[in-house]
Amino acid sequence: xxxxxxxxxxxxYLLGEGNSMARAALAEHLGACPVCTARMAxxxxxxxxxxxxxxxxxxxxxxATLMLEVATRFSREGEVQHRQQLAQAAPIxxxxxxxxxxxxxxxxxxxxWGIVPWLAGPQALAVTGADRLVHSYTIASDSVLQDxxxxxxxxxxxxxxxxxxxx
Amino acid sequence: xxxxxxxxxxxxxxxxxxxxxxxxxxxxxxxGLAARLLAAPEDARDAAQEIFVRVFRAxxxxxxxxxxxxxxxxxxxxxxxxxxxRRRRERLHNLQAGSDSDREHLLRDDRAGPEDVWLGxxxxxxxxxxxxxxPDDYRVALVLHHYQQMSYRQVADCLGLTEKAVATRIHRAKxxxxxxxxxGGGGDAL
Numbered sequence: 001x002x003x004x005x006x007x008x009x010x011x012x013y014l015l016g017e018g019n020s021m022a023r024a025a026l027a028e029h030l031g032a033c034p035v036c037t038a039r040m041a042x043x044x045x046x047x048x049x050x051x052x053x054x055x056x057x058x059x060x061x062x063x064a065t066l067m068l069e070v071a072t073r074f075s076r077e078g079e080v081q082h083r084q085q086l087a088q089a090a091p092i093x094x095x096x097x098x099x100x101x102x103x104x105x106x107x108x109x110x111x112x113w114g115i116v117p118w119l120a121g122p123q124a125l126a127v128t129g130a131d132r133l134v135h136s137y138t139i140a141s142d143s144v145l146q147d148x149x150x151x152x153x154x155x156x157x158x159x160x161x162x163x164x165x166x167x
Numbered sequence: 168x169x170x171x172x173x174x175x176x177x178x179x180x181x182x183x184x185x186x187x188x189x190x191x192x193x194x195x196x197x198x199g200l201a202a203r204l205l206a207a208p209e210d211a212r213d214a215a216q217e218i219f220v221r222v223f224r225a226x227x228x229x230x231x232x233x234x235x236x237x238x239x240x241x242x243x244x245x246x247x248x249x250x251x252x253r254r255r256r257e258r259l260h261n262l263q264a265g266s267d268s269d270r271e272h273l274l275r276d277d278r279a280g281p282e283d284v285w286l287g288x289x290x291x292x293x294x295x296x297x298x299x300x301x302p303d304d305y306r307v308a309l310v311l312h313h314y315q316q317m318s319y320r321q322v323a324d325c326l327g328l329t330e331k332a333v334a335t336r337i338h339r340a341k342x343x344x345x346x347x348x349x350x351g352g353g354g355d356a357l
Contacts, residue, residue: 008338017318046345050313052291053298058198059212063190066216067183070223 001029006036010043171235178226186226190219193236196315197243203310204247206299214250218243240315240325244307251303297347305340312337 006029012018013026030037169177169188177185197218202211221242229238298306311322312333319330319337326333 008334011312011337011341012319012334015318042345042349043341046341046349047313049290049294049348050298050344052287053203053294053314055195055199055314056202056208056211058194058215062194062198062212062215063187066190066194066219067187069216070186070220073220074223 001025003029003033003036006030006033007039010036010040011047014040014043014047172231175226175229175231175235179229186223189222189235193239194219197239200240200243200310200315201247203298203314204244204306205250206295210250210254214243214246217250218246221246234321234324237321237324240311240317240321244311244325248303248307294348297344300347301340301343305336305343308333308336309340 006026009018009022009026013023018026030040169185171189171192174185174189174192178189194215198211198215201214201218202208205211205214218239222239225242229235298309301309307326308322311317311325312319317325319333322328322333322337323330328336
């Protein structure tokens with residue numbers, strides 16, 4: 001083992017790091033090399049000297065100040081972020097609205113040209129083009145209105161009966 | 168006592184108290200690291216605060232398979248090195264001012280006999296100046312290893328270096344310190 005290598009690994013050796021084989025090789029070298037042994041003694045002295053600089057604890061109010069800083073900074077940033085999200089969301093909402101509108105128009109066309117005339121019955125199917133659409137709507141809306149009136153009347157009668165019974 | 172992993176997981180879930188527990192657990196070590204790397208107490212305080220703020224911001228993305236302490240020290244080292252680079256000119260000025268104020272502060276503390284205290288404090292100031300005067304790369308490796316009790320492997324992970332590079336930096340740092348601090352120092356090797 002070369003002296004330069006031994007001396008570079010001495011700090012690690014003093015702290016008990018390194019595998020057992022490397023440590024054994026280092027110990028063997030130190031046993032036979034007075035120069036490295038002297039360097040090892042110097043390193044121990046230097047480490048003792050370094051230990052004079054004891055760790056300084058954080059100031060007493062450090063944590064409280066930090067938590068306040070975190071709360072302030074991140075609530076502020078959170079607000080900014082929220083605003084950014086809103087700003088980004090606005091065009092998205094417009095696009096979505098247009099998309100929904102397009103779907104609604106497409107559905108209305110399908111209903112107009114297909115389902116409503118079918119619901120209106122054979123009379124509507126006999127007519128063609130724009131007339132067919134108008135005619136279909138007229139028949140369908142008449143039918144819906146009639147049904148609605150019947151339902152409302154039935155409910156009204158029922159309510160009247162219930163009112164009489166309760167009296 | 169909850170492990171780092173549990174606290175980190177809870178903090179990632181938005182529990183501020185868990186983050187505060189992590190701060191309490193590491194604040195002295197982080198402050199000590201900043202104090203040794205930046206020299207001036209006010210700089211150390213600002214840096215330590217910035218370190219924990221960055222930790223808070225980055226915590227949601229922390230990979231729980233990694234070691235929290237190593238990750239924290241990586242952030243801490245980067246913040247301190249940034250501060251050193253940013254304040255390099257100021258630092259030289261502050262160092263001088265800091266040394267003078269430290270000297271006054273230390274000399275006011277007379278719990279032991281006046282002569283012993285003075286000699287001890289002079290020695291400590293000499294040591295502090297020698298450590299602070301080391302090149303940044305050497306000082307960071309030395310402080311992480313000697314004062315933060317990190318293994319070569321952990322220092323290497325923290326700094327993104329090989330263990331061999333860490334060993335070289337620490338060795339060279341100690342050579343420089345020996346030249347300044349040990350009587351008869353200045354040899355080619357330790």
